[in-house]
Amino acid sequence: MRALRSLFLLAVASVLAGCGYNTIQQRDEAVKSAWAEVLSQYQRRADLIPNIVATVKGEADFEKSTLESVINARAKATAIQATPELVNNPEAFAKFTQAQGELSSALSRLLVTVENYPNLKANAAFQDLRTQLEGTENRIGIARNRYIKSVEDFNSFIRQLPQNLTAMVFGYKPKPQFAVENEAAISKPPTVDFGAPKK
Numbered sequence: 203m204r205a206l207r208s209l210f211l212l213a214v215a216s217v218l219a220g221c222g223y224n225t226i227q228q229r230d231e232a233v234k235s236a237w238a239e240v241l242s243q244y245q246r247r248a249d250l251i252p253n254i255v256a257t258v259k260g261e262a263d264f265e266k267s268t269l270e271s272v273i274n275a276r277a278k279a280t281a282i283q284a285t286p287e288l289v290n291n292p293e294a295f296a297k298f299t300q301a302q303g304e305l306s307s308a309l310s311r312l313l314v315t316v317e318n319y320p321n322l323k324a325n326a327a328f329q330d331l332r333t334q335l336e337g338t339e340n341r342i343g344i345a346r347n348r349y350i351k352s353v354e355d356f357n358s359f360i361r362q363l364p365q366n367l368t369a370m371v372f373g374y375k376p377k378p379q380f381a382v383e384n385e386a387a388i389s390k391p392p393t394v395d396f397g398a399p400k401k
Contacts (some may be wrong), residue, residue, distance in 0.1 A: 222365030226374055229356040233377055236349040237289050243342040244284070244302055250335050251276045251309075257328045258312070261319050268308075268315045275301070275308040289353075295378040309335065346380055353377045 255273060258264055279301040288294050313332065316322050323329075357376040360369035369375075 221368040222359065222362075223368050223372070226356075226360060226365060226369060226372070229352070229359055230374070232352040233289060233349070233356050234286050236345070236352040237286060239345040240342070240349050241284050243338060243345045244279070247305075247309075247335065247338045247342065248276060248280050250331060250338060254312075254328070254331050254335065257325065257331060258316070258322065260325075261322050264319060264322070265315055268312055272305075272308045272312050275305040279305045289377050290375070292378040296381075299380060306339075350380055353379050 251272065255269060258269055279298075282294075282298045282301055284298060288298055313335075316328070316332075357379075359365055360374050360376065
């Protein structure tokens with residue numbers, strides 16, 4: 203009887219070792235860690251925006267609509283509760299990434315518009331904030347790439363045999379992936395106009 207029980211425990215241990223359960227746990231944790239870094243960088247960007255807005259507001263005739271679009275996009279992006287569980291909810295993940303994409307677009311428009319304001323371009327405080335923002339955008343890109351890789355590893359692993367059975371039993375589903383915000387727009391070739399130069 204004791205030998206039978208030992209044999210049964212050995213069989214269970216070998217099945218668990220071969221089913222990929224532990225590796226699924228490791229890869230799930232890698233996704234969570236990568237996602238936490240993405241959130242950290244997005245938060246860093248959100249924290250910089252009030253300082254940028256305050257500096258730009260000092261420019262008397264700065265375009266109000268451009269500034270308001272940044273303020274509204276930040277409010278929308280920070281209103282979404284960014285939790286580690288967001289990576290298990292594709293709909294919430296899509297809303298979050300869309301809001302962050304809108305904020306990126308609004309910030310890009312703001313930085314392009316600043317080029318028309320020499321006083322802002324010469325403002326040392328604004329230039330420092332701009333440098334910090336550009337550095338943060340780079341960190342966001344790196345963090346997103348790490349997340350993409352960890353999700354790719356997780357998703358491909360849980361689709362293979364026998365891990366797919368283990369994932370099904372324990373309720374592990376593929377994680378959502380970042381998507382290009384406007385796939386239709388980037389699939390069109392750019393329009394090139396060699397018309398007369400503007401005066």
